[in-house]
Amino acid sequence: MRAVDIIQKKKEGRVLFKEEISFLVKGFTHNDIPEYQMSAFLMACCFKPLNFQETLHLTHEMLHSGKTFDFSDIPFKKIDKHSTGGVGDKTSLILAPIVACYDVAIPMISGRGLGHTGGTVDKLESIPGFKMNLTFEEFQDNLKTLHFSMMGQTKDIAPADAKMYALRDVTATVECIPLIAASIMSKKLAEGIDGLVLDVKFGYGAFMQKLKDATELAKWLVKIGESSGKKTIALVTDMNQPLGNKIGNSLEIEETIEVLQGHGPKDLIDLSLTLSGTMLTLGGISRSVKEGVSLSQKAIHNGKALQKFKELLQRQGGDTRVIDSFSYLPSAKYTFEFLAPKAGFLAKINARNIGKGASVLGCGRETLTDAIDPSVGFILHKKVGAKVQKKDILLTIRYNDEKKLAASMVELIQAFEITPKKPSFKPLIQKVLGKL
Numbered sequence: 001m002r003a004v005d006i007i008q009k010k011k012e013g014r015v016l017f018k019e020e021i022s023f024l025v026k027g028f029t030h031n032d033i034p035e036y037q038m039s040a041f042l043m044a045c046c047f048k049p050l051n052f053q054e055t056l057h058l059t060h061e062m063l064h065s066g067k068t069f070d071f072s073d074i075p076f077k078k079i080d081k082h083s084t085g086g087v088g089d090k091t092s093l094i095l096a097p098i099v100a101c102y103d104v105a106i107p108m109i110s111g112r113g114l115g116h117t118g119g120t121v122d123k124l125e126s127i128p129g130f131k132m133n134l135t136f137e138e139f140q141d142n143l144k145t146l147h148f149s150m151m152g153q154t155k156d157i158a159p160a161d162a163k164m165y166a167l168r169d170v171t172a173t174v175e176c177i178p179l180i181a182a183s184i185m186s187k188k189l190a191e192g193i194d195g196l197v198l199d200v201k202f203g204y205g206a207f208m209q210k211l212k213d214a215t216e217l218a219k220w221l222v223k224i225g226e227s228s229g230k231k232t233i234a235l236v237t238d239m240n241q242p243l244g245n246k247i248g249n250s251l252e253i254e255e256t257i258e259v260l261q262g263h264g265p266k267d268l269i270d271l272s273l274t275l276s277g278t279m280l281t282l283g284g285i286s287r288s289v290k291e292g293v294s295l296s297q298k299a300i301h302n303g304k305a306l307q308k309f310k311e312l313l314q315r316q317g318g319d320t321r322v323i324d325s326f327s328y329l330p331s332a333k334y335t336f337e338f339l340a341p342k343a344g345f346l347a348k349i350n351a352r353n354i355g356k357g358a359s360v361l362g363c364g365r366e367t368l369t370d371a372i373d374p375s376v377g378f379i380l381h382k383k384v385g386a387k388v389q390k391k392d393i394l395l396t397i398r399y400n401d402e403k404k405l406a407a408s409m410v411e412l413i414q415a416f417e418i419t420p421k422k423p424s425f426k427p428l429i430q431k432v433l434g435k436l
């Protein structure tokens with residue numbers, strides 16, 4: 001086989017054999033196929049998309065390019081959750097300790113933030129001392145005793161995807177549904193799970209701006225999961241405005257703790273509990289999502305979920321004092337209040353502008369090796385639909401650097417839209433796909 005013939009075949013829109021996909025992925029992973037050929041192949045896939053069978057082969061080839069976990073000795077269902085990424089989305093941090101209160105194990109491997117979206121790894125690392133680079137044994141031990149563990153992506157998991165994703169990022173080949181679906185599912189299937197709940201986001205702050213595209217991606221993800229023998233459910237959810245009220249790494253830990261303490265913003269609570277309720281149902285603990293939601297509420301109200309979160313911090317080196325006082329979290333030196341320029345109703349809080357504004361303030365990074373500032377971020381005081389008066393505080397900015405504040409303001413002034421008429425209400429969860 002020759003890579004050039006496979007590229008030609010895909011360029012002509014012909015269907016590839018499993019062996020051809022395997023040859024390309026293995027060759028690229030072992031540096032036998034150069035980046036320029038893989039780039040050409042990926043670009044061909046953008047114009048002549050892989051069909052479902054090809055995508056399934058690609059997923060499994062990437063999945064088996066590295067280590068796969070086997071937690072069969074843990075006597076519970078292993079269920080994970082994945083989000084396609086958004087702004088202010090700390091649902092993983094909330095739902096994992098909730099679900100872990102029951103007989104379900106959550107082997108959660110998360111990513112860092114990139115671009116305008118945040119990442120679970122950066123949020124957890126804002127807790128002083130918290131360690132995300134666990135050994136496999138530590139990860140497994142947490143799963144057995146605590147029912148959940150959280151670590152960052154390692155080089156051993158789906159290395160073919162890591163190499164291909166890095167190439168896609170610089171060759172304008174990220175936005176292609178079969179490639180995205182294969183990339184996400186190869187990493188999740190390597191975690192040794194029995195079931196997966198996906199939060200596929202659409203809107204300004206999401207990867208997929210349109211509901212139609214997010215729904216299509218959700219369908220592919222569910223089909224790959226189910227064809228791989230895993231129960232898979234996808235929620236298609238609105239990411240036009242940020243989720244919750246706090247955006248920024250340590251601020252999102254604060255809001256996580258607030259929700260686990262039994263308060264916090266309604267949109268964040270609703271989505272987190274629907275996701276945890278779905279996970280509990282996939283894990284065989286509840287008979288319906290509704291019952292799973294009430295079990296989740298119970299775990300918050302009896303304090304067990306917060307206790308689980310505290311135990312996670314203890315085990316992974318984090319300062320547990322943050323639970324009782326946010327003063328132990330990194331905090332920025334200055335605050336600035338962003339005011340409403342006029343009266344009316346908040347019709348839009350563009351999550352992409354908010355995410356970019358947060359990123360340039362120091363919450364995010366341009367490249368994976370940039371340093372982030374865990375202490376900075378935003379607190380939203382109003383959400384879409386709220387009535388505002390001129391000069392009401394829309395947002396508090398926590399910052400350390402005047403230049404970064406100025407760069408952030410460029411984004412923030414584009415983010416808010418105030419109209420005389422109240423905007424129509426749109427449900428956060430638009431669709432649920434897959435069979436329970």
Ligand code: URA
Nearest residue numbers: 165179180181183184
């Ligand atoms: N997230 C991934 O893991 N892969 C993609 O291709 C896109 C988003």
